[in-house]
Amino acid sequence: MRSDTLIDRHHKSFPLTASPVTASGIAARGWHLLADDLAYPLAVLRRPAVEHNLQWMQDFAHRKGVELAPHGKTTMSPELFALQLQAGAWGLTFATVYQVSVGAEAGARKIIIANQVVCDADLDGLDALLQRHEGLRVWFLVDSLAQLQLMQDWAQRRGNARCFDVLLEMGVPGQRTGCRTLEEAVSLAQAIAKSSVARLGGIETYEGGVAKCESEHDAREVTALVRRVLDAAKACDDQKLFADEEILLTAGGSAVFDLVVPLLRAQNLSKPVRGVLRSGCYVTHDHGNYARFLKNVEQREGLKESLQPALEVWAMVQSVPEPGLALLTCGRRDVSYDLEMPIPIAHAPRGARSATDSPAGWTISALNDQHAYLRYDPAGTAPQVGDRVGLGISHPCTTFDKWRWMPVIEDDGAITGAVHTRF
Numbered sequence: 001m002r003s004d005t006l007i008d009r010h011h012k013s014f015p016l017t018a019s020p021v022t023a024s025g026i027a028a029r030g031w032h033l034l035a036d037d038l039a040y041p042l043a044v045l046r047r048p049a050v051e052h053n054l055q056w057m058q059d060f061a062h063r064k065g066v067e068l069a070p071h072g073k074t075t076m077s078p079e080l081f082a083l084q085l086q087a088g089a090w091g092l093t094f095a096t097v098y099q100v101s102v103g104a105e106a107g108a109r110k111i112i113i114a115n116q117v118v119c120d121a122d123l124d125g126l127d128a129l130l131q132r133h134e135g136l137r138v139w140f141l142v143d144s145l146a147q148l149q150l151m152q153d154w155a156q157r158r159g160n161a162r163c164f165d166v167l168l169e170m171g172v173p174g175q176r177t178g179c180r181t182l183e184e185a186v187s188l189a190q191a192i193a194k195s196s197v198a199r200l201g202g203i204e205t206y207e208g209g210v211a212k213c214e215s216e217h218d219a220r221e222v223t224a225l226v227r228r229v230l231d232a233a234k235a236c237d238d239q240k241l242f243a244d245e246e247i248l249l250t251a252g253g254s255a256v257f258d259l260v261v262p263l264l265r266a267q268n269l270s271k272p273v274r275g276v277l278r279s280g281c282y283v284t285h286d287h288g289n290y291a292r293f294l295k296n297v298e299q300r301e302g303l304k305e306s307l308q309p310a311l312e313v314w315a316m317v318q319s320v321p322e323p324g325l326a327l328l329t330c331g332r333r334d335v336s337y338d339l340e341m342p343i344p345i346a347h348a349p350r351g352a353r354s355a356t357d358s359p360a361g362w363t364i365s366a367l368n369d370q371h372a373y374l375r376y377d378p379a380g381t382a383p384q385v386g387d388r389v390g391l392g393i394s395h396p397c398t399t400f401d402k403w404r405w406m407p408v409i410e411d412d413g414a415i416t417g418a419v420h421t422r423f
Contacts, residue, residue, distance in 0.1 A: 041330035049310035071280025113140035202248030254281035288394025346390030
């Protein structure tokens with residue numbers, strides 16, 4: 001994970017007494033996760049697990065005959081984007097035009113915006129990015145005639161002849177964006193085909209909103225969505241509404257990505273299909289939400305191994321004010337809590353350079369802005385002031401966005417690199 005990005009005292013948890021260092025040069029400092037060289041809390045990436053995950057997901061996509069365009073909003077890290085592209089990703093996915101600018105600077109030349117683009121500033125920005133980066137191609141989502149009219153109005157007011165690549169989004173009633181019915185979708189596709197401001201490249205959907213981590217339920221609901229999208233693709237294809245030589249079909253969050261593969265491999269259309277999976281959290285995986293979903297993927301796919309958790313947040317025990325309660329030096333400003341509390345996974349006593357699994361029963365019951373409440377059985381192993389506790393996370397997206405940088409560590413705790421983020 002080589003990078004010339006400069007890390008210094010303006011970055012959270014970087015030593016205030018240390019001189020600035022490039023991400024690529026940080027290994028020469030000889031720092032170690034458990035030597036207290038850096039301040040706690042400290043979010044870290046395990047290099048072997050990251051590299052395993054990159055290869056595993058790329059192999060999965062290749063085996064299934066689909067492309068991979070990882071969702072970059074998970075990490076917003078140019079170093080990780082570069083690794084994903086080097087591993088063989090077809091392109092990258094983002095949610096905003098600003099995020100596209102970061103991905104394009106990192107070298108992506110095929111980008112899906114899995115979201116609508118509606119405001120003048122974003123249409124201006126996307127037009128500028130397409131002019132600035134040679135070979136860049138970007139598709140964004142359209143799900144209404146109202147949005148298409150806004151685009152046409154922008155083009156008229158700007159005197160701009162740009163024709164944007166778009167994907168028609170199929171949605172789910174009660175969920176987020178997307179056309180709700182086949183009739184609505186076909187009517188919109190017809191309007192796009194007649195428009196001078198957009199060209200229809202394919203169809204997009206997002207299946208994650210219907211998943212409940214119950215394999216039978218998830219398979220049934222995602223399959224129903226897949227059939228709806230295939231019906232829309234067939235109807236649009238029959239009317240020759242797709243503008244390119246191939247039809248782009250894309251889906252796939254990080255929870256039930258295996259269940260959308262039949263959509264991405266559709267074969268009943270008149271043009272070749274480019275199926276693109278957009279999973280993003282796989283690069284670091286997690287210890288909670290996605291770990292549970294992945295167990296179901298493993299069972300459905302008959303897998304013996306899959307993704308490994310690579311992202312951890314380490315904190316120090318700062319107080320043990322009463323039996324059964326310890327306070328750690330991390331809180332809502334440092335670690336995910338939107339899906340569930342952090343999960344104690346490792347314990348390193350004060351002065352130790354290695355860690356063991358956290359004692360059974362250790363849990364985080366609450367977070368303040370800067371404190372985590374570690375509950376433990378007073379009759380068992382009790383944490384002491386100065387001990388270090390490694391926390392697994394649930395939902396990597398909302399840990400990454402709390403850090404401008406993260407050290408990269410080896411399995412023995414040696415710090416050998418770093419990445420930075422651009423949220």
